[in-house]
Amino acid sequence: MKLSRYNFLRQYDDATIFFNATTCALAVVDENFLRVVDDVKNNSYVEKNYDAQLIADMKSSGCLIEDDVDELERLEFYRNLAKYDMTNFGLTIAPTLDCNFRCKYCYETHPKGKMSSETQEALIKFVESRLERAKKFSLTWYGGEPLLAKEIVYALSEKFLELCEKYSIDYDAFIITNASLLEDSDAELFKKYKINGAQITIDGVKELHDNRRRAITGESTFDRLIDRVNLLLNNGLSVVVRINIDKENIAHVDELLDVLVERIDKHEKLKIDFGQVSPFNDVCKSIEGDCYNNAQFADVMLPLYEKVLARGFTVNKMAAYPIPRVNFCCVDYANEFVIDNRGELYRCWNHVGNLKYSSGNVNDDDKLTLEKNYLSWIQWNPIRHPKCRECSCLPICMGGCPEAMRTSNDGQPVCGTVKYNFEKVIECFYERLKGAISD
Numbered sequence: 001m002k003l004s005r006y007n008f009l010r011q012y013d014d015a016t017i018f019f020n021a022t023t024c025a026l027a028v029v030d031e032n033f034l035r036v037v038d039d040v041k042n043n044s045y046v047e048k049n050y051d052a053q054l055i056a057d058m059k060s061s062g063c064l065i066e067d068d069v070d071e072l073e074r075l076e077f078y079r080n081l082a083k084y085d086m087t088n089f090g091l092t093i094a095p096t097l098d099c100n101f102r103c104k105y106c107y108e109t110h111p112k113g114k115m116s117s118e119t120q121e122a123l124i125k126f127v128e129s130r131l132e133r134a135k136k137f138s139l140t141w142y143g144g145e146p147l148l149a150k151e152i153v154y155a156l157s158e159k160f161l162e163l164c165e166k167y168s169i170d171y172d173a174f175i176i177t178n179a180s181l182l183e184d185s186d187a188e189l190f191k192k193y194k195i196n197g198a199q200i201t202i203d204g205v206k207e208l209h210d211n212r213r214r215a216i217t218g219e220s221t222f223d224r225l226i227d228r229v230n231l232l233l234n235n236g237l238s239v240v241v242r243i244n245i246d247k248e249n250i251a252h253v254d255e256l257l258d259v260l261v262e263r264i265d266k267h268e269k270l271k272i273d274f275g276q277v278s279p280f281n282d283v284c285k286s287i288e289g290d291c292y293n294n295a296q297f298a299d300v301m302l303p304l305y306e307k308v309l310a311r312g313f314t315v316n317k318m319a320a321y322p323i324p325r326v327n328f329c330c331v332d333y334a335n336e337f338v339i340d341n342r343g344e345l346y347r348c349w350n351h352v353g354n355l356k357y358s359s360g361n362v363n364d365d366d367k368l369t370l371e372k373n374y375l376s377w378i379q380w381n382p383i384r385h386p387k388c389r390e391c392s393c394l395p396i397c398m399g400g401c402p403e404a405m406r407t408s409n410d411g412q413p414v415c416g417t418v419k420y421n422f423e424k425v426i427e428c429f430y431e432r433l434k435g436a437i438s439d
């Protein structure tokens with residue numbers, strides 16, 4: 001028996017806390033647990049000398065592993081299993097790249113034009129070819145602003161639902177929208193077409209939000225967005241309010257959360273998520289000075305989530321507590337694609353609309369071209385990279401954002417925020433659990 005390379009033991013004020021990054025198990029441990037750990041380290045582990053339940057718990061938490069287990073190989077196996085799993089099919093579709101907002105930090109260029117009926121037909125065929133082998137189809141509507149092309153969103157949804165019924169596939173859709181074009185009747189259509197949730201960005205109270213997320217018309221959108229959040233929540237749909245954070249708006253988060261508590265009817269059902277504004281390309285380079293890097297963002301985000309929890313909102317689970325991960329994002333999955341209005345296929349959300357990064361087009365016979373824009377992304381493997389291989393956070397980070405690595409000065413993996421704050425997150429969780437137990 002040996003100890004996992006991903007064990008963390010920390011002495012806090014009044015307790016010893018154990019965390020394992022492969023399972024994300026967290027426990028307050030006692031001297032019996034520590035004795036087993038010491039015995040394994042000193043090669044004096046004799047299993048029958050310990051309480052059987054303790055040893056079973058230490059194994060299931062990932063703390064104790066068999067001598068012949070190579071945790072890096074095991075991680076790679078599960079990573080490959082997920083990466084090449086063709087039973088899960090995922091699409092992000094931008095039916096238009098046009099938008100009726102011009103947000104300060106937007107990295108897109110917003111050319112006019114919607115998905116043509118020919119491209120919609122080709123897309124439906126592409127989807128059908130993938131569904132023949134799939135069990136689950138997850139779809140995200142994206143843009144530009146997808147509701148500028150809502151007739152396409154609903155027409156394609158209708159076809160996708162028919163196909164999912166034909167092949168007995170689980171279907172689930174989500175939309176990322178600025179919500180300004182959301183009409184009352186859309187709530188019913190969302191339910192009909194299984195668009196079960198929406199992410200709506202609100203960056204601050206009225207003046208601040210309207211300044212950062214400017215409507216082309218110059219009109220204020222803040223009050224309408226609050227109203228639209230209520231519309232969706234009151235119709236039983238899931239809503240994430242995303243607050244994109246940089247140095248300009250961080251000091252005003254309390255104010256916004258207070259307004260949301262006051263004006264959202266079911267605020268305890270509302271999920272709050274914080275985004276990190278990043279200058280990914282030349283389009284948004286001008287805001288670079290206002291942005292936090294990952295280490296700085298890791299520092300500021302935890303107090304932000306505490307403010308959210310203190311007011312009774314729900315938080316995105318992954319943001320609040322690390323989760324074991326085998327892949328970082330959609331670029332790591334062979335059967336996930338981002339598609340723009342011309343039918344171009346991309347790996348990364350940040351590339352949508354940029355032909356330089358296209359890896360094929362649904363209108364072409366061979367659709368997917370297995371050249372560098374596809375293979376180099378799919379074949380990126382942090383488990384083989386010396387920096388990540390030695391990293392104790394690998395199972396909860398998995399190499400960080402591949403696009404951040406591609407655009408970094410040194411081409412090295414860019415450590416995710418979890419690298420910088422997971423110990424603090426664990427400490428906060430422990431404090432919260434302790435509080436809940438003593439209440």
Ligand code: SF4
Binds near residue numbers: 107108
């Ligand atoms: S609403 Fe979205 S797509 Fe439109 S400008 Fe803002 S960030 Fe860009």
Ligand code: SF4
Binds near residue numbers: 403
């Ligand atoms: S590579 Fe980075 S920017 Fe691109 S989709 Fe993944 S997380 Fe997003």
Ligand code: SF4
Binds near residue numbers: 382415419
């Ligand atoms: S990117 Fe950084 S934190 Fe993430 S696994 Fe690699 S070395 Fe670790």
